[in-house]
Amino acid sequence: MRNIIILFIVGLAISVSSCREDFQFEASTGDLTFSKDTVYLDTVFTNIGSSTYTLKVYNKSDKDIKIPTIQLGKGQDSKYRMTVDGMVGENNRVFHDVELLAKDSMYIFIEVTTDVASANPTDFLYTDQIQFDSGDNFQKVELVTLIQDAYFLYPKRFSDGTTETLNIDGIEEPVYGFFLDENDPVNGNEYNWNNDKPYVVYGFAAVPNGKTLTVQPGAKIHFHAESGLIVGNGGSFKAVGTIENNIIFEGDRLEPDFSDVPGQWETIWLTAGSTGNEIENVIIKNAIVGLNIDSNDGNFMTIKNTQIYNSSLAGIYAKTAKIQGENIVVNYGGVAALACTLGGSYDFKHCTFNNNWSSSRQVAVLLNNYYEDENGSNVAFDLTQADFKNCIIYGSNTYELKLDPDTTEDFNYSFTKCLIKFGSTTDALYSWIYDNPLIKRNEDPKFLNIQNNQLNIDEDSAARDFGDNVGVANDILGNPRNAPYDAGAYNWTTFED
Structure with missing residues (x-):
């Protein structure tokens, strides 16, 4: 009798999973929320890599979404690098069609290696943005680092x-x-x-x-x-x-x-x-x-x-x-x-x-x-x-x-x-x-x-x-x-x- 019950449960699980449709991802509507609106990477010496900093991105909607692009504002020229949910994208700077389930979140990890020549000459700040999507759905998070010469x-x-x-x-x-x-x-x-x-x-x-x-x-x-x-x-x-x-x-x-x-x-x-x-x-x-x-x-x-x-x-x-x-x-x-x-x-x-x-x-x-x-x-x-x-x-x-x-x-x-x-x-x-x-x-x-x-x-x-x-x-x-x-x-x- 016990074996019959086990077989019934296994068969039921298989039948349910076989009927389940794949996730249907909709285009992002620009309603992402973030753990912070500016990521301050602490002071680094010129040409010395920083620690890794974290940004958390939330999809609080009831829909599974696909974000067409996540990229650094300066693109491939940016001194920042990032990974998005473990993905490296294009040289850790540009990512396409990033999926995020409903009521879920993902991590973005950010680092920087730059020199004082790349910083603003008046305050020695090096800045960029993490940009999400474009047009009416555009969202951004600022990145700021103080560069110190030595x-x-x-x-x-x-x-x-x-x-x-x-x-x-x-x-x-x-x-x-x-x-x-x-x-x-x-x-x-x-x-x-x-x-x-x-x-x-x-x-x-x-x-x-x-x-x-x-x-x-x-x-x-x-x-x-x-x-x-x-x-x-x-x-x-x-x-x-x-x-x-x-x-x-x-x-x-x-x-x-x-x-x-x-x-x-x-x-x-x-x-x-x-x-x-x-x-x-x-x-x-x-x-x-x-x-x-x-x-x-x-x-x-x-x-x-x-x-x-x-x-x-x-x-x-x-x-x-x-x-x-x-x-x-x-x-x-x-x-x-x-x-x-x-x-x-x-x-x-x-x-x-x-x-x-x-x-x-x-x-x-x-x-x-x-x-x-x-x-x-x-x-x-x-x-x-x-x-x-x-x-x-x-x-x-x-x-x-x-x-x-x-x-x-x-x-x-x-x-x-x-x-x-x-x-x-x-x-x-x-x-x-x-x-x-x-x-x-x-x-x-x-x-x-x-x-x-x-x-x-x-x-x-x-x-x-x-x-x-x-x-x-x-x-x-x-x-x-x-x-x-x-x-x-x-x-x-x-x-x-």
Whole structure:
């Protein structure tokens, strides 16, 4: 009986389907509706392709329709490209007889690659339209893109098809990169980065022995994926901006969705022996490691009024380095906001190290003086000093400070008038944190907005009035410091303003 019922159902389905007529599509009457009337494709660099943007087209009528044409207004000359419901049409620019069922919708995906010469010379906008049908049934959606010109720095390609590479101590394979050129035929002197238009770097730009890279106030540097800057032994890096004109280092994805995405580019790497490095009024965003600092030339390098955000490993990763830091703000790091490893010598005043990375293993500050070799033995170095004065060390975990010493070598540190996030422990290494008038433990700094990298402190912050005069006259915004002094890089009054 069951088999008879199944056969009956199958036969009925076949008979119904055999009687069904094909869809009858009528010509479009110009009554399409759209998810937006203008598609704004975010700013792109000249000749660099954009992300893909979406337009949804609706047929809200009760009839199946056929749209005679969907095309870009500039036709085959348009710098835009699109696909319509997965179809590529004529060179992704013109489509004929596009069918759309009643009460249904379809997606159009749009991209652009163009140059500043194609844009409007007064506002650098490149525009076009997606046009639907013609005559009385004509409809359109506007397309708008801002084109930004730039200096492009990248490895040379040789006649045999190979590209320029760099050999770097400690790395077995050559690195995709190039040495900057004082007399580049297109960019001019590549050891002087100006602020008249952005720089876009592909691969690692390198500064060799005896050369100095100078970055002007207000310059904007964008690194492509797996790219960065290397300052070699004997080379120098001077990025000194002003409070009004910060120097910015970030990735080359300009879309808002990428504004706070960690790990978009590699690092600024100051290798062992680099000399005379200065970093002041600088913002570094969305790198794997913001500043990768190896052992210096024996002298302290300075980092002042510098902000480092959203690093997938560490904001500052120092190895046997010598750093004097003032008014540094580091927020979000996959391992640490600040990692001072393999010993070294450090002096930080009025700095804010915060880490709200979404894991239970990251810390705001890590101090270490050894590494483990291939035989499992520690190779230790002197931590000559690691002094923190008027600093905030905070974050989302219970313990935001990690001390990791090898006691066969010096491991010297001090924390004076610092606000530190740290829970309870029986480890004697941290006994100095408790009942210490120079430390505020687990008291809230009350940052303005951690997620948006706004680490200004509130009037009720535990960091307010807790500091001493340590000789740093102004806060990170240039506001004068007066007694009583606040801990961290910001005066609380900058929040109020």
